[in-house]
Amino acid sequence: MKYILETKGLTKKYGKLTALDQLNLTIEPGMVFGLLGPNGSGKTTTLGMILEVTKPSSGSYLWFDEAPSANSRKKIGAILETPCFYPYLSAVRNLRIIAKIKECRESRIEEVLRQVGLYERKDDPFKNYSLGMKQRLAIASALLADPPVLILDEPTNGLDPQGIVEIREVIQQIASSGKTIILASHLLDEVQKVCTHFCVLRKGQKLYQGSVDEALSDQKTIEVAASNLDHLEATLKKMNGIYKVEKLTDVISLTTENGLSTESINAFLFEKGLTATHLVKKSGSLEKQFLKILNEND
Numbered sequence: 314m315k316y317i318l319e320t321k322g323l324t325k326k327y328g329k330l331t332a333l334d335q336l337n338l339t340i341e342p343g344m345v346f347g348l349l350g351p352n353g354s355g356k357t358t359t360l361g362m363i364l365e366v367t368k369p370s371s372g373s374y375l376w377f378d379e380a381p382s383a384n385s386r387k388k389i390g391a392i393l394e395t396p397c398f399y400p401y402l403s404a405v406r407n408l409r410i411i412a413k414i415k416e417c418r419e420s421r422i423e424e425v426l427r428q429v430g431l432y433e434r435k436d437d438p439f440k441n442y443s444l445g446m447k448q449r450l451a452i453a454s455a456l457l458a459d460p461p462v463l464i465l466d467e468p469t470n471g472l473d474p475q476g477i478v479e480i481r482e483v484i485q486q487i488a489s490s491g492k493t494i495i496l497a498s499h500l501l502d503e504v505q506k507v508c509t510h511f512c513v514l515r516k517g518q519k520l521y522q523g524s525v526d527e528a529l530s531d532q533k534t535i536e537v538a539a540s541n542l543d544h545l546e547a548t549l550k551k552m553n554g555i556y557k558v559e560k561l562t563d564v565i566s567l568t569t570e571n572g573l574s575t576e577s578i579n580a581f582l583f584e585k586g587l588t589a590t591h592l593v594k595k596s597g598s599l600e601k602q603f604l605k606i607l608n609e610n611d
């Protein structure tokens with residue numbers, strides 16, 4: 314199988330509004346793919362169409378290199394909205410009902426509850442769960458049939474920082490078990506932390522698609538300090554491979570060519586008679602990259 318999902322010119326119009334315009338996407342097995350974009354950019358519309366909830370105005374898509382079918386639908390676990398659970402029933406009893414509908418074996422219930430970290434609380438009624446626990450139970454129910462693909466729409470919406478970390482860990486653990494995950498999010502940080510690949514949508518247009526690592530490595534910064542910052546700044550401005558030299562309060566921040574190492578900066582400074590008291594490579598932030606993508610497309 315080449316692609317888990319391939320969309321070809323997928324388009325959705327609501328009257329005069331084009332919610333999604335000619336989306337071409339390819340998602341490969343094992344990716345944790347983030348659909349990233351501000352509110353109203355077309356993320357939910359995209360998920361709705363690939364889940365057959367919304368009919369495309371034009372374009373098409375393939376699941377597992379084939380036209381969508383009842384068989385492909387069975388291989389996809391999805392949570393578009395928080396599913397309805399019976400508030401007075403425990404997690405186990407709620408999942409038993411869903412397992413029956415989905416014709417899953419009973420032993421899956423314990424497996425998925427362990428997977429989302431709810432096994433210890435399995436007998437508590439659903440109504441006593443925190444929002445984060447409810448969301449993890451929703452993920453457990455989507456995993457019951459052991460689908461190779463999991464789709465999540467804004468999985469950390471409304472959660473507190475602790476709840477966000479727990480969901481992130483669950484997603485990472487599910488990804489490490491080999492499943493492909495597609496998630497929609499407007500949170501850069503979330504995409505940076507859990508996704509391997511992402512695309513950026515704005516007003517229904519895809520502005521970018523690539524790997525998170527590549528997007529981050531495009532933006533390498535290095536921090537340097539020495540006893541005389543002015544001298545250091547002037548010296549670094551003479552070094553090849555440095556795009557930008559910026560003097561901050563007590564360090565110089567460098568935007569460098571990909572591949573320029575801290576070792577070569579150290580050697581250059583040593584040659585010029587300077588000793589670095591601080592020399593640290595900073596990883597890029599997707600935020601900078603995201604803003605760059607948006608600016609380039611203005």
Ligand SMILES: Nc1ncnc2c1ncn2[C@@H]1O[C@H](COP(=O)(O)OP(=O)(O)OP(=O)(O)O)[C@@H](O)[C@H]1O
Binds near residue numbers: 330352
């Ligand atoms: N049923 C509908 N009828 C008319 N317009 C719609 C409908 N559903 C979505 N839209 C519009 O389509 C555009 C894309 O909406 P969509 O919900 O896909 O965006 P989103 O990126 O998921 O944003 P959010 O995070 O706010 O849900 C928006 O302008 C929205 O108002």
